[in-house]
Amino acid sequence: MAGNFWKSSHNKDWILDRQAIILRRYEAHQIFEPALEAQHQKLLIFLCELTQSIGIQMKSKQQIISTATIYMKRFYMRNSFKAVEPMLLSATAIYLASKVDQFENMPLGVLVNACCVVQDRYKYALQKHFPYRGLDILSCEFYLAESLDFSLIVYHPYRPLVTYLNYLPDDYDDGFRTRLLTSAWTVLNDSLRTDVCFLFPPHQIAVASLIVAAVAQGRNDLQTWFMEMEGIDLMNVSEICAYINDYYDFIKTYNQEEEIPDLISQMPKPVLSPPK
Incomplete structure (x- = not known):
């Protein structure tokens, strides 16, 4: 990606020291005990995998998937896991990253279908069907971008x-x-x-x-x-x-299929408005 990383919002706003990360996570998630930190880490790893799976299903470039993953992590750095249901946020992150990196709109219908496939793949942890429509992703898109202070350019390695x-x-x-x-x-x-x-x-x-x-x-x-x-x-x-x-x-210390469902169950369930 062209440009100067050192003058970018990525460097100025999102390169932090360890204490700042701990403070932000405490404010968002009230994490202090090591056991809670381990649970937080397991859940974030799963959400990264979820975001990647949607991107792969959409045949997105790796850079788009990585940008979306960082959007998701930045969002949950500032917000509780109860703020947005994970599948909706992951789908929205992929959609927004595609706009930023390719400067074009990803077909919402195709994205929804891809999310249905991924949701079924992780049915041991997620509900059976992807319940959202394109309008839900569009609504969440602005919420995600606003939460990131519209700092959307990500420099990758x-x-x-x-x-x-x-x-x-x-x-x-x-x-x-x-x-x-x-x-x-x-x-x-x-x-x-x-x-x-x-x-x-x-x-x-x-x-x-x-x-x-x-x-x-x-x-x-x-x-x-x-x-x-x-x-x-x-x-x-x-x-x-x-x-x-x-x-x-x-990642060798836990069984994802056994532990993740309980962690996911503590996250919000979708509340949708009836179709018009």
Whole structure:
């Protein structure tokens, strides 16, 4: 994405320190105890997956899916889970992200049909049918954008990831570079399930994803190479790597199909006006 990240609203309004995140979540969700924080994390991971599933069903670009995921996380950073039912918010986030990234309206009828398919896929946690219409998504769209202060431009780590990959040392052959790109891209997508998008600039997340992916493939020398580059804060990069590795450890500790239904049951149920 063109433009200057450092002068953007993304950097000025949505790159926070850890204490600010804790305070905002406490104000929105009254989270303080570690057990509640773990539940909050599990629910957010599920909602990220839900948003991604709708985007994939719509055959959206990864950038649109990532933008929508960040919209959803930003919304629940400021608002209680009781503010908007999750399927409606995820669908609206995909719709709004498509407008912002492609500058065109996504067909609402197609989006509603995609949500019906996804709703059925997660029927162990969600009600049986997607109950919303296009007008509900349009109404929620303004509510979502207003809650984000209409700060809708999101900078992602995908472009710097490809840039750094092109400058890797010569001993990384083309086959390894291809595997590394695929693996690091997946790590970037997984990083959306963590708080790193609120804590660090995109280029540092890209570096961390390359390092995590390289280590997973048996190459432990990439961090040393990045140490020689200017403008790379390796302390931050190491912290991002820790967040991502902690996420991979965390998702091994619970059964989504057993735990998520109870958490979802505490969220609001749709109250719809009769069709006109």
